[in-house]
Amino acid sequence: MGKLLIVGTVAFDAIETPFGKTDKILGGAATFIGLAASQFDVDAAIVSVVGEDFPKEYLDLLEEKNIDISAIEIVKGGKTFYWKGKYHNDLNSRDTLATELNVLADFSPVVPENYKNSEVVMLGNLHPSVQKSVIEQMETKPKLIVLDTMNFWMDHALDELLDVIKHVDVITINDEEARQLTNEYSLVKAAAAIHKLGPQYVVIKKGEHGALLFRDDNVFFAPALPLEEVFDPTGAGDTFAGGFAGYLAETKNVSFNNMKSAIIHGSNLASFCVEKFGTERMKGLERKEVTKRLMQFKELTQFDIELQ
């Protein structure tokens, strides 16, 4: 069983969409990544930090999914990272209404001894220096280091971001962020520019318009499953990344061909995530539902043209 080390936030989210709103609920990049990765036969651990206010039931939920939570530090008297956001009517854009870093402000991740030889490292969206410190703690070179990031770090910590990017194999980034990072409008050119920054593989997430995987001149595309209703996009990108990393950790095969499958698995899981608020859909998701929807992905994209 492959080892997957996940680093990222475990947090409170409060979400408003055109369909309703929530109080503080379970959120955070590492949470969504972990729940998605738990769909695979992997030995996964989350490195993160929460405050004393974080409900035990949330940690229990992750543990029930066979995720090692011993490296989720609980800071006495501390408060958990909190994000509050409101989505616009098209669900493609959102306003951040509140961000309280709380215990995250002083987060210094410690990789557990028994995960320092993980095959796959999934660095969720965090300060690039924190992501870097995780890479430095690894004792054996991972088969694959995947990094997710966002425009905030391009605006506020570009040097650190460029530094950590050099050391990763895969970067997952959305289309606007890829353009911001490279000053290239064409995603093909943007991916080529990002290759030059270090990552051999570039994954560009386009939300409801799917995801592209680039490796040099090779490109693969996976659509998002067309859904009757997207209820809440929160965590979809992290779920995608978790499915991607989880599948690769299970199969321990980082060829381009196997990465195509990983992209499909990630897209497939993300299609569930958006159906309910927060982690609600993911926490009870069953293997047979996942398999059934993979079949839909095949039907959605596979065709048969004979080429002479």
Place this chain on the structure above:
Amino acid sequence: MGKLLIVGTVAFDAIETPFGKTDKILGGAATFIGLAASQFDVDAAIVSVVGEDFPKEYLDLLEEKNIDISAIEIVKGGKTFYWKGKYHNDLNSRDTLATELNVLADFSPVVPENYKNSEVVMLGNLHPSVQKSVIEQMETKPKLIVLDTMNFWMDHALDELLDVIKHVDVITINDEEARQLTNEYSLVKAAAAIHKLGPQYVVIKKGEHGALLFRDDNVFFAPALPLEEVFDPTGAGDTFAGGFAGYLAETKNVSFNNMKSAIIHGSNLASFCVEKFGTERMKGLERKEVTKRLMQFKELTQFDIELQ
């Protein structure tokens, strides 16, 4: 060899993109549809109208592609339909700077006797009453009637549009237009609503984000090929429709499975169209280039996941 009847504009376009601008050049929906369809073994004819100002070389070009142009009426003393537009920097939106209907204002299409038994009828974007009159002239029921339209007719001739839509098998429409026509934001719901208006097949074009084919609960998706540079999107939607209809006319097979292939052929041809101004890329396009790029489409979308 299947017969394909094409109805639509043959026109002058003047185009401005971030990469340059043109004077009046060859354009029009039927032109792009015809050039795309000429990539297949079909007996295609265009029904349209031009003015006396229309260069003979443009008509010769179509004829060299084995398109029957005898039903392109040349109005003595008349001026050809003219459209002038300027694309914004992202090439996803444009401003219309001039529209001169000219001879199109009184266009009353006459279907040639020997095309009244065409297997496939492709109704390019035109006034819905004009589209309807073509359907009424058919002597044998076509295997497939495909209709392309746009928001202009929803704004100005909705009743006539709803009337002609009832009589077609396939509608091709872009995402915003599908939403406008149905008041449904979700494209899945929009497609279901359009099914109820008549068409068994609904094709939703998403430009650079690809195209969706719906038939009841079946969905197929084809991405647009990621290109380094989109030079001029003019005619891409018509080229897509022409490739779709041309392939179906050649194969005379209108099953959902074969329509998937038709969608891929349409997307493939559209990827060439946008590489140069107007019809420049399409007019010299060779079969072997087309086949090579079809292979890229396979690599872009095909994956291999074993499902238990």
